[in-house]
Amino acid sequence: MALQSNDRVLWLCLGVTLFFAVRGIAAELHRVRELTSIKKGEKDDQVIGEGTEDVSRSSVSSRLKDLPTYTALVNCLCNFLPEHKEEENNGNNSGSPILPKTRPQGERKALNTLDIILRENIPAALEAGVISRWLSRYPFPCVTQDESKRADVVLLTKTMYTDDSVMSSIISTLSSHQEGINQLRKYGLMGSRMEEHTRSIYDDGGGDYDDDGEEDDSDSSSDIWMVGGEDTAGLLPWTGGRRRQEGTAEEQALRRRRREAMVFSEGGRPLGRDDIIQPVQNTEDEELDAELEQLADEVDQELREEQLEAERQEQPRRSWPMWPF
Incomplete structure (x- = not known):
């Protein structure tokens, strides 16, 4: 009798435990289904949040295009110019004519920032003095060694782009704008014998530069x-x-x-x-x-004489009228 009572208690405990386990598992599965379900209200809120973020980004980018931003950035770059004086006095023996031997870390970050926002508003950057105040005073190695090489700065940045890709990209962006070209020439960084200047003198609107009746391709x-x-x-x-x-x-x-x-x-x-x-x-x-x-002149003369003789023979003889006497 004692053994049967113990078995009943054991089975009762197992049944109660199994009951609560099944209820707990069912409740957790129901909770997981609620957590993983997608609600329309949350999607609308997410779309509204993304739209607000895009608007905020556009407003920030529009504020970075104004004149005070470029003025502050040019002032920052001008403040780094005195740090190149020691390099100028000691001489620069680096192999590149456009990349300084040393460049401050702050100037690197400022150049990267200017390269990003410059193409957004080039006229504002020119008005802030990116060429007149900063680039015209920048100590390029070719200029510090030989002042006559100042007119080759733009050309060197194009031919040696990999030496200083950030500075070359900035100058390329400036030279893509007509006012930028004018200021680069004004401050001696671009030679006057470039294609735009010469084309304005010789081009008469037809595009035929060698008078052969066909339009030429400069490339x-x-x-x-x-x-x-x-x-x-x-x-x-x-x-x-x-x-x-x-x-x-x-x-x-x-x-x-x-x-x-x-x-x-x-x-x-x-x-x-x-x-x-x-x-x-x-x-x-x-x-x-x-x-x-x-000899070539003599051959040409003989050819001309033969041609004239052939033309005379081809001409019909003139018939003289017979007048009665």
Whole structure:
């Protein structure tokens, strides 16, 4: 009898435990279903929150485009200029003509910020003095070593973009705006013999720069821009036709020798006059050229005479009327 009573108590405890376990599991599953359910009210609130965040971002970005923001950023960059004086006095022996040997960490952050917001409002940045107050006084290594290289700053930032990508991007953005180009030329950072200036002089609205009746494409020119080599880099595409039609025979021979010149460069730096090797002209070559030119003139003269003779023979003979006497 004692064993049967103990079994009953055991089964009773197991039943009660199983009952509460089943109820607890069911309640937890119901709670999980409520937590994972998507309510329409929460979705509407989320959409409203995202819209408010977008509006706040646009308002912040619009406030960053105004003149005081650019003025404060230019003032910050100007405050870093005195920290480059020690570098100028000690001399800069770095390999890059546009990247200073040392750059303050604060200036790096300011340059990155300017690169981001500059394209949003270039006229405001120019009015704040990004060129007149800061860029014109920036100690580029090529300028500190040789003041005559100041006009090559824009060209160097294009040819050596990887040396200082942030500064090159800033100057490229400024040079994409007409007022920026004017200020870069005004403060001597861009040479006056750039494409925009020359095109404004020679372009008459037709786009035909060599008077051949066809519209020319400036991108098809194979000439290369060389720093300090304006007299040896060939002819610009929009002035080539006019230049070829002018000048004496000596000037044409000089241009021919320049076209025949060889250019050697090890790479890693812009081309200069020292990289150009002119062909050697001796007396025999000059005499041979003269004989060839004389022979060509004689051949042309003979061809013209033969052509005139053929035209005379083709003309019908004039018939004379017979008058009665």
